[in-house]
Amino acid sequence: MIRYSTKPISAILFLSLFALPFLLNSTLADDSWEPGRTINDQPDLQGVWANNAITPVERPAMFDEREYLTGEEMQFLERRMSEITASGGDALFGESVLDAVFSGDVSSRDTQTGNYDQQWMVERTLDNRTSQIIDPSDGRFPARTVAAAAHDRELAGYRAEHPADSWLDRSLSERCVHRGVPNLRPGYNSYWQIVQSDNYVTIIQEMFHDVRVIPLTTMPNLHEDIRLWNGSSRGYWEGNTLVIDTQNINEKSDPGLDTQARVYQERLTRVSETELQYDFIVHDPGTFTDDYTRRLIFGYSEDKIYEYACHEGNYGMMNILSGHRIEEARLADND
Numbered sequence: 001m002i003r004y005s006t007k008p009i010s011a012i013l014f015l016s017l018f019a020l021p022f023l024l025n026s027t028l029a030d031d032s033w034e035p036g037r038t039i040n041d042q043p044d045l046q047g048v049w050a051n052n053a054i055t056p057v058e059r060p061a062m063f064d065e066r067e068y069l070t071g072e073e074m075q076f077l078e079r080r081m082s083e084i085t086a087s088g089g090d091a092l093f094g095e096s097v098l099d100a101v102f103s104g105d106v107s108s109r110d111t112q113t114g115n116y117d118q119q120w121m122v123e124r125t126l127d128n129r130t131s132q133i134i135d136p137s138d139g140r141f142p143a144r145t146v147a148a149a150a151h152d153r154e155l156a157g158y159r160a161e162h163p164a165d166s167w168l169d170r171s172l173s174e175r176c177v178h179r180g181v182p183n184l185r186p187g188y189n190s191y192w193q194i195v196q197s198d199n200y201v202t203i204i205q206e207m208f209h210d211v212r213v214i215p216l217t218t219m220p221n222l223h224e225d226i227r228l229w230n231g232s233s234r235g236y237w238e239g240n241t242l243v244i245d246t247q248n249i250n251e252k253s254d255p256g257l258d259t260q261a262r263v264y265q266e267r268l269t270r271v272s273e274t275e276l277q278y279d280f281i282v283h284d285p286g287t288f289t290d291d292y293t294r295r296l297i298f299g300y301s302e303d304k305i306y307e308y309a310c311h312e313g314n315y316g317m318m319n320i321l322s323g324h325r326i327e328e329a330r331l332a333d334n335d
Contacts, residue, residue: 035240035270040198043240045268048305049276049298051190054081054097054124057294059131059139062102067139069128077101077126085123090116093188097124121187125299135293142290151257164324167317175317176310178253179208181230181246182266184280184296192298193305194268201235201242206305214244222248224260229253231264242268258286274300 036044063069069077080101084092090107092100093116100106131139144152162169172178179185183205193204203212214235222232232248244266251259267279276298283291 033272038196040196042196042198042237043242043270044196045194045201045242045270045276046196047194048301048303049192049194050122050125050301050303051184051186051192051278051296051298052122052125053127053186053297055127055129055132055296056098057132058141059133060099060102063130063139065138066130067137069130074126074128081124081126092121093185097187122190124187125297127297129295132294132296133292134295136290142288142292144287145257145285145289148257148287155255164320167321170317170320172253173208174320176208178229179205179210180254181210181212181249181264182280183207183210184294186296189308191301191303191305201244204305206308208310209305209308224248227251227259238267240269242266244268256284256287258284261285262287276300 038044038046059066077098081097084097084100084106087106092106133139133141136142159169164170167175173180182203183190185207189207191206193206195202195204199215199217201214201216203214204210205212210230212230212233214233216235216237219234221234222228226232227248227250229250230253231246231250233244233246235242235244237243244264246264246266247262249259249262249264254262256262261284263283265281265283267277267281269277269279271277278296278298280294280296281291282288282293
């Protein structure tokens with residue numbers, strides 16, 4: 001079993017936004033705080049956790065090498081977030097919120113499904129970090145391998161020429177099959193529910209209602225030829241931290257080169273009653289020249305997870321394929 005160590009990061013100021021006007025609840029990490037225990041004497045991570053922070057994965061160029069926003073930038077961010085949310089304009093998915101705040105462009109970045117409005121989005125949370133990536137220290141992904149860059153170009157060229165020869169040319173998410181493991185897209189069906197027993201931890205992802213059942217007991221790894229949508233996970237405890245190693249990832253669910261060598265490690269630590277620190281360490285030698293680590297702060301939620309229904313797969317796929325057949329017929333008529 002591969003085990004990685006993470007690099008420490010200093011305590012952060014976490015600003016929660018749960019109402020308009022926004023209420024700022026600052027929480028400094030308390031090193032002496034201890035989580036409650038389950039009936040099996042494990043650190044209690046159970047409940048519904050929300051991944052709604054606006055922190056971008058990579059550090060935007062405008063922040064150069066700065067790891068944290070200044071107090072003035074945080075005040076500006078809070079004010080503009082309040083204005084954008086109150087406007088009821090286009091929905092800002094994922095990390096486009098931060099870009100919208102500082103660029104002034106509040107139009108939708110979703111170019112494929114048309115414009116949702118802000119009513120589709122949950123209230124987002126702020127922290128003062130400029131990137132989720134904490135390793136490398138520049139807050140950006142490591143360089144891609146030469147082979148991965150060439151593969152990306154070939155794949156882009158193929159997709160441009162074969163956008164919809166069949167349903168297999170469309171993405172798994174568009175086909176309502178899978179959203180990736182783990183799904184870390186924030187702000188939209190971005191809730192997880194954690195349930196613990198003595199020998200298993202179960203993580204229910206709201207998006208596509210994927211359920212990951214993770215054994216905590218010693219078990220042999222799957223044969224390398226067996227690839228699963230969510231990979232094969234094994235969990236264990238390091239003090240108060242739940243560590244999950246995942247491999248045997250299906251290349252269709254997470255495309256790339258040398259997926260057989262890819263290993264993900266997740267480290268979940270409850271750092272307060274309302275905060276779950278989540279570190280995601282990626283070992284992907286087929287894609288990147290080095291490993292990298294992302295850190296997210298999940299917020300505890302009193303809400304329940306409701307069924308996620310993906311309707312695009314019911315009628316959207318038929319329309320996409322039918323439309324492309326019409327385009328092909330038009331091109332044939334023009335020849």
